[in-house]
Structures are given as C-alpha cells and as structure tokens.
Amino acid sequence: MTWRVASYAVWAALALAGAGVQFVGATRARIDTAGRFLRRLTLRPMGRVLLALGWMWCGWHFFAR
Amino acid sequence: MLGGMAAHGRGTAVALTVSGAYSFLVAATTPFTVAADAAVAAPLAVASVLLAVAWRGDLAHGGASGLRTGSSTAPPVALPWFVLVGLVVGWEVVCFVALPRSLHPTLSSMYDAVSRCRPAKAVIVFGWLALGRQLVRR
Numbered sequence: 001m002t003w004r005v006a007s008y009a010v011w012a013a014l015a016l017a018g019a020g021v022q023f024v025g026a027t028r029a030r031i032d033t034a035g036r037f038l039r040r041l042t043l044r045p046m047g048r049v050l051l052a053l054g055w056m057w058c059g060w061h062f063f064a065r
Numbered sequence: 066m067l068g069g070m071a072a073h074g075r076g077t078a079v080a081l082t083v084s085g086a087y088s089f090l091v092a093a094t095t096p097f098t099v100a101a102d103a104a105v106a107a108p109l110a111v112a113s114v115l116l117a118v119a120w121r122g123d124l125a126h127g128g129a130s131g132l133r134t135g136s137s138t139a140p141p142v143a144l145p146w147f148v149l150v151g152l153v154v155g156w157e158v159v160c161f162v163a164l165p166r167s168l169h170p171t172l173s174s175m176y177d178a179v180s181r182c183r184p185a186k187a188v189i190v191f192g193w194l195a196l197g198r199q200l201v202r203r
Binding site: 002003004007008010011014017018021024025029030031032034035036037038040042045048049051052055056058059060061062063064065 | 119
C-alpha cells in the first residue's frame with residue numbers, strides 16, 4: 001500500500017466516522033448531531049465569533065486565495 | 066398562521082435560490098483575482114454585520130439562548146464530535162508537514178482537485194454559505 005492510498009484511506013475513514021456519528025445522533029439522540037453540536041458551540045457569543053472567524057478564513061483560503 | 070408558514074416557505078425558497086445563484090457566481094471566479102476577492106468578501110461583510118448585531122443582542126440578553134432539547138433526560142453528548150475534529154486537525158497537520166503533497170493530500174489539495182469542476186465547487190460554496198447562515202442566525 002502506498003502512502004497515497006493510505007492517506008486517502010484515512011481521510012475516507014474520517015468522513016465515514018463523521019457520517020456515522022451524525023447517523024447515530026439523528027437516530028438515538030444520545031449524541032449530538034452536527035447541527036446540535038454547532039448550536040452548542042455558538043451558545044456563547046465568543047464561541048460564535050471564533051467559529052465565524054474560522055468560517056471566514058476558510059472562505060478566503062479556499063475560494064479567494 | 067398558515068400565511069406565516071407560507072411566507073416562511075417563500076423566504077426559504079428565495080434564500081436557497083439566491084445562495085445557489087451566488088454559489089455558481091463564486092465558483093465561476095478564479096482564485097487570486099479581484100473578482101474572486103470581491104465575490105468572497107461580500108458574504109464576509111454581510112456576516113460581519115449580522116455577527117455584530119447578534120453580539121449586541123447577546124450582550125443585551127445576557128448570553129445567547131440555550132440549547133433546548135425539550136427533554137428532561139440527560140442532554141446529548143458532544144464528545145464524539147470533539148474527538149472527530151481533533152482527529153481531522155491532527156491528520157491535516159501530519160499530511161501538511163509530510164511531502165510530497167501528491168502522497169500526503171491535505172484538505173486544501175483535495176479541494177484544489179475537486180474545485181476544477183465548477184459545479185462541484187459551486188456545491189462546496191453553497192455548503193460554506195449555508196454554514197455561515199447557521200453561524201450568524203440567532
């Protein structure tokens with residue numbers, strides 16, 4: 001197995017894990033869904049601002065620069 | 066009440082249409098150009114204003130409204146998401162410091178490959194705009 005395949009395999013595993021957590025959260029309600037997790041982080045004004053700054057950086061980094 | 070729901074539905078449809086059209090506009094720009102800068106700066110400016118308004122509202126009300134689960138049982142846990150975010154950041158760092166990039170793809174390099182397809186880039190921009198809307202709404 002090359003490093004390239006291994007790297008993509010880890011990324012795929014992480015994506016699957018995210019989908020799995022989302023599925024469990026949506027069906028069992030004992031774990032946050034991504035939406036509830038986001039809302040939890042934005043409960044505090046500072047959390048909302050920090051997340052928004054991260055969102056802004058992502059937009060600039062990926063789409064403008 | 067039905068009128069209010071209809072108005073809400075219309076508002077959502079308009080928001081989706083505008084966001085979709087804007088996503089294709091952003092996707093049509095090329096990074097490192099004035100057009101791309103302007104297309105991305107516009108939603109950043111709107112978000113900044115809405116955040117400032119939300120910040121003032123939060124301060125006036127002594128903090129944002131709580132997370133309402135509508136249940137008396139134990140609230141759902143967020144630990145899996147923190148672990149997942151930590152793993153993603155960790156693997157991103159590992160790939161970032163390892164070279165060559167073709168063997169150790171980062172999120173940015175994978176995005177660069179995907180964004181050559183304009184519709185795919187538009188979908189990603191749409192997701193970014195939707196996430197921003199979630200962050201600034203009260």
